[in-house]
Amino acid sequence: MSKLILIDGNSIANRAFYALPLLSNSSGLHTNAVYGFTTMLLKLIEEQKPTHFMVAFDAGKITFRHKDYKEYKGGRAKTPPELSEQFPLLKDLLQAFGISQFELEGYEADDIIGTLTRLADDQGIEVLVVTGDKDMLQLASSQVTIALTRKGISEVELYDPGAIEEKYGLQPLQIIDLKGLMGDSSDNIPGIPGVGEKTALKLLHQYGSVEQVLEHSDELKGKMKEKVQAHSEDARMSKELATIYREVPMELTLDEMVFNGSEGQALAAMFQKLEFKSLLDKMDFASSDVEEEAAAELDCILLDEHSAAEWTGKLQKVTAIYVEVIGDNPHHSDVVGISFYDGEASYYAPLEVLQSKEGTAIREWLADPAKQVASYDVHRADVALSWQGIELKGCSFDVQLASYLLDPTEASHSLAAIASKFSIRGLKEDEIVYGKGAKFKLPDIQTLKDHMGRKAEGIAKLTPILEQELEKGEMTDLFHGLEMPLSSVLGGMEKQGILVHSEELRTLGGELNERIQDLVATIYDLAGGEFNINSPKQLGEVLFDKLQLPVIKKTKTGYSTDAEVLEKLASRHEIVQHLLTYRQLAKLQSTYIEGLLKEVNEQTGKIHTYYKQTIAATGRLSSQYPNLQNIPIRLEEGRKIRKVFVPSEPGWKILAADYSQIELRVLAHISQDEKLMEAFHHNMDIHTKTAMDVFGVAESDVDSNMRRSAKAVNFGIVYGISDYGLSQNLDITRAEAAKFIEQYFSVFQGVRGYMEEIVQKARKDGYVTTLLQRRRYLPEINASNYNLRSFAERTAMNTPIQGTAADIIKLAMVQLAERIKEEKLESRMLLQVHDELVFEVPEAELEMMERLVPETMEQALKLDVPLRADVSIGDNWYEAK
Known part of the structure; x- marks a missing residue:
């Protein structure tokens, strides 16, 4: 049997827009209304399985109703530009879905739908009308069901004549009488003042229609009688305005609304344009015969201990590899295996095969720096493999790094997300294959090897596309000259690690604990009794009820005692400064003493941090597991933690070199102030x-x-x-x-000039760049919302400065690694902490490193003002500051 779905396009788009937070894609197009509409379409297609589908739109603001009542819909606020700009996108989306759409000058979407439901009724076709407008209930019949949206558009209530009778005690056509009496503020339909839904229903249950209510108005009492009689014409006009016109002159036939299912490629392309990554991941777009055939053709060959040795002759043809690492921290992760793609087929070798005697040739090939292959997240793979005794070199292209450079503000740089963005099919997100959280588990070997094979093939297909995109964005030099070499430098630093005196760290923890206990005793004394210092409620009662300090800020649950509040109260009572110190020391104890002790590797006695290259939009590195960039050094107790970081060789020293005011020097160069x-x-x-x-x-x-x-x-x-x-x-x-x-x-007029010019440039280009051409897109730079626009303007001003400073220290790291290698020095780079580099240096190389490090850092990038790096040396990191 035929089933027709009719959607009130404007109504659903409006509801979706206000139900969802304001979303936009990287080019700045707002997409929240389209996203909400899309999720509804997908749900309707899956649940209702329509044979016919059509979305009706209002064609303009003036309709035939305005001839009789100029104020019709006059109270409505102007459509926000963030919504109106989405209607062209929505219409393109419907085309991609293969769903017909219709609008006609002078008529509203509900008139078009009303006419079509009349025709469908005549032909005995089942119809579902989807709308947020209760007026549409008048169209319900034995063939027509109205789906009325609730809670934005996430839920619908279904109304047939029986449901309308049950809820309102009315027949569908009496809905127009209901509106005639009570009016509708959203459409500026007046009705009778003072008559709400409850009263209107009571009158209709008694008299049946607007006309009958007016005819029997003498039977009404008091003010109700006066209102009905005084506004009888308003009631008649309101009923007429609420009546859906079902004779719209249109030639749209049922055949033109046939829905044959969505065309996968067109829909996928539209989702990519809109950047609906979650929808792309959920849907299987390999629906066309060609794509299904291509998907079936990929048969990843499993290498076992017998076939691995024979296969090594094909290694020279391999263009892409993928290393599967399970776990967030590559120093404590499981390597599942490696897949290879040679331009024709994919191969998968589990870890045990790679580590076997038969895998020797593969391991030697992986360690060969002369080969040139593409991969994904090379840095992480390098570190994880090293803990398994496998060396990885010769990876000349990293698709994750390339994707990050092309747009560092992207929500995801997963391989599946990158492939989806560039229309490469067949890759699924790991969560779909492995499950998530507690449900995570490796699938059967057939599923695993095919997933791995597609990843290696996807990398091979993505590489030329991303190379071209980098060229277009003028970032080829940044990628090959800085980010790829840096990836290798970081891997070397992390594998080396930095030695920690665990016993001294425990001693520091003990001293810190004594200080904390002394502070607690002092706080109790000043408070006049014991209480839970870590409870905001109890602390609030002590400060504001007991000690009568002025209330700065309140929360839903009571007084605010956050750091900002305490800092403002510090001069009012001596307890406050003790509380601030207590909080700082307690955090030092839990996060840095206990936290660092957990991260000391049992085998090496060292801490091996992990630097993420693809997180910060400015290009800065992010230290994780543990974060060594955040050890607080304003407090002496925090600085003392650096004492436990020592050289790993006897007689060696720690050398630290720190850029002096690098961001202000970059500002001076860029602004020419x-x-x-x-x-x-x-x-x-x-x-x-x-x-x-x-x-x-x-x-x-x-x-x-x-x-x-x-x-x-x-x-x-x-x-x-x-x-x-x-x-x-x-x-x-x-x-x-x-x-x-x-x-x-x-x-500083030059600085003012720079700030103004860079914002204008960002408005024109949609992005800003560093001196090394690193880009950051700013989709909100032209937003009508002041807060969004202001944030984008500030970002436009500071990104070229912060980003260039980040690029400079990265350049220095790459150049220093090269210099140390050229000079055949034993010295090792261990850490990067903001604008500081930390090395361990043998006594014999101190003089040379004391000269070489600042010299390289100061010449890393030529600016119009001098860069300066200050060097210090000590037996530990604390002394080297």
């Missing part, structure tokens, strides 16, 4: 120089407060600080902060 450049050329203290220029005083008159304020502004400017942010940092009013920022810009 004369005063900033002058300060750096004369090796002046930049914060003192800023204070002199902004406050208009001599160097000798700059006091500590002036310098502190200047420092806050200098670093704030780099991060696009607002007057509010500066006022919080310096504990001054927003007006004072705004005046200070204005004074800064009046002095």
